[in-house]
Amino acid sequence: MKQGSSMAPNLEDIDAKVKAISTRNPVYAEVSQWVGDLLAATVRASATFRPPELSLDPQRLPEAWSQGKSFLDPGELSLDWQQARVLYKQLVAMVKAGKDGPRQVEGLLQALAEEEGGTPKLMKAALTSDIEAIETAARELAVDPPVLTLLLRLSMRPALLEVARAVQNLLDLSQWNHGHCPVCGSAPKLADLSGEGGKRTLHCTLCETAWPYIRLQCPFCENDNSDDLSYLRAESEEGLRVDLCSRCGQYLKTIDLRELSGPIIVPLDDMATYHLDLIAQEKLEDNTAGKSRAI
Numbered sequence: 001m002k003q004g005s006s007m008a009p010n011l012e013d014i015d016a017k018v019k020a021i022s023t024r025n026p027v028y029a030e031v032s033q034w035v036g037d038l039l040a041a042t043v044r045a046s047a048t049f050r051p052p053e054l055s056l057d058p059q060r061l062p063e064a065w066s067q068g069k070s071f072l073d074p075g076e077l078s079l080d081w082q083q084a085r086v087l088y089k090q091l092v093a094m095v096k097a098g099k100d101g102p103r104q105v106e107g108l109l110q111a112l113a114e115e116e117g118g119t120p121k122l123m124k125a126a127l128t129s130d131i132e133a134i135e136t137a138a139r140e141l142a143v144d145p146p147v148l149t150l151l152l153r154l155s156m157r158p159a160l161l162e163v164a165r166a167v168q169n170l171l172d173l174s175q176w177n178h179g180h181c182p183v184c185g186s187a188p189k190l191a192d193l194s195g196e197g198g199k200r201t202l203h204c205t206l207c208e209t210a211w212p213y214i215r216l217q218c219p220f221c222e223n224d225n226s227d228d229l230s231y232l233r234a235e236s237e238e239g240l241r242v243d244l245c246s247r248c249g250q251y252l253k254t255i256d257l258r259e260l261s262g263p264i265i266v267p268l269d270d271m272a273t274y275h276l277d278l279i280a281q282e283k284l285e286d287n288t289a290g291k292s293r294a295i
Contacts, residue, residue, distance in 0.1 A: 008046075008161045008208070009265045014039050017265050021272040024260070025237065028272045035271050038091055038154055045087045046158035051166070052079050068178045070185035071167050074127040074206065079159045081119055085112060088123075088155035095147065107141030111148060126152035129186055129206065150267065153206065160184075164207040173211040179219025183209045188219060190273075191243070192264050194257040202252075208266045221248035232279055240273060242280045251280035 009017070018036035022029035089109070096105045114121040125133040126149065134152065138145040167183045176182040181204035188202040191213070200215040217224040228247040231254070234240040239259030243252045253276045255262075255269060 008043075008165075009039075009263060011040055011043055013263060014043070014265060014268070016261075017263075017268050020261060021268065025272065032268060032272055035150070035268055038094060038150070039265070039267055041090060041094065042087065042154050042157045045083075045090070046161070049083055049158040049162065050080055051162045052077065052159050068180075070180060070182055071171065072163065072184050074129075074184045074186065075124070077127060077163065079156060081123065084123060084155045084159065085120065087158070088112060088151060091151050091154055095151070104143040104147060107138075107143040108148065108151065110141055111137060111143070111152070122148070123152055123156060126156065127206070154267065160207045164204075164209050168209065173209075176211050177214070179213060179217075179222065181207065181209050182211055183207050188252060189270050190264060190266060191219075191252050191254045192257050192262065193254060194262075198256065198258065200254075203264055203266050205266065205270075210264070218243075218245035218248060218250070219252060220250040221245060223247045232283060234276060234279070240276060242276045244280060244283060246284075249284050251284065253277070253280075 014036050018032045021032040092105060092108045095108065096102060111122050112120045116124060122134060122137055125137075131149070134149050135145045138148045141148070164183050171182060173182055179202065180187055181202075184204065184207045186204050186206040189205045190203040192201050192203070193199065193215075194201065198215065200213050201210050202213045202219055203210050213219055214224070216226065216229065218229060223229070223245055225247070229243070229245055231241050231243045234242075239256040241254045241256070243254055245251070253270070253273045255264060255273070257264075
């Protein structure tokens with residue numbers, strides 16, 4: 001596998017991560033076990049998933065990459081939607097077993113009813129990171145938006161990891177210097193710091209590809225002015241921080257693997273750092289309000 005790519009976590013990795021999260025922050029113990037169980041179901045399902053049909057042309061790489069174009073367009077991916085549907089229903093059945101599950105099951109199942117050209121509309125929205133469409137549907141279906149988003153993405157996860165693995169075998173990700181995913185173009189939600197000097201690696205929200213990125217630069221707007229870049233550490237939690245950019249108003253949650261054990265497992269680590277989302281959003285809102293008052 002080429003430099004910068006990442007191996008999908010196995011069942012042992014998931015179990016170890018759930019235990020580490022529960023020990024580090026007991027508030028997340030129950031939900032981390034729940035997400036871990038859902039993730040484990042996607043790992044088991046991957047053994048029977050037929051790999052997507054891909055037409056990969058490495059000859060177009062140099063020109064595309066020089067223009068910052070990712071290798072694939074998620075909106076054009078043709079996945080086995082029947083397999084994804086089956087896994088989605090398995091995941092919904094697991095949600096039903098939870099204490100708040102019965103309230104949401106009907107709406108979660110209805111989420112796949114609407115199609116566009118044989119493709120479940122909301123799965124396509126998850127592929128293209130159309131969070132607004134998913135949140136609107138969640139309100140109409142009376143389900144929790146984060147739960148719907150998670151299940152949609154996890155139902156496609158085995159196929160997307162296969163896609164990422166196939167593409168990564170063609171790429172040297174150390175040559176990619178952009179903040180969006182080199183495989184599918186999605187934005188990162190997580191980063192890690194590791195090794196001497198704390199080299200930064202970004203992690204794709206969708207296909208979980210990992211790639212190296214400049215540490216002192218915003219991956220969303222490529223701003224490298226230190227006056228606009230800052231970070232906040234979570235209180236009493238070593239190894240967790242959130243990097244902020246006051247220029248574009250976006251943030252990136254970061255896990256320091258020199259202080260916390262890896263590997264990064266995007267769905268689990270994203271869930272277990274939800275408090276960093278709240279901290280970052282509050283800080284950026286304060287910054288925006290301060291600028292408005294100054295004007």
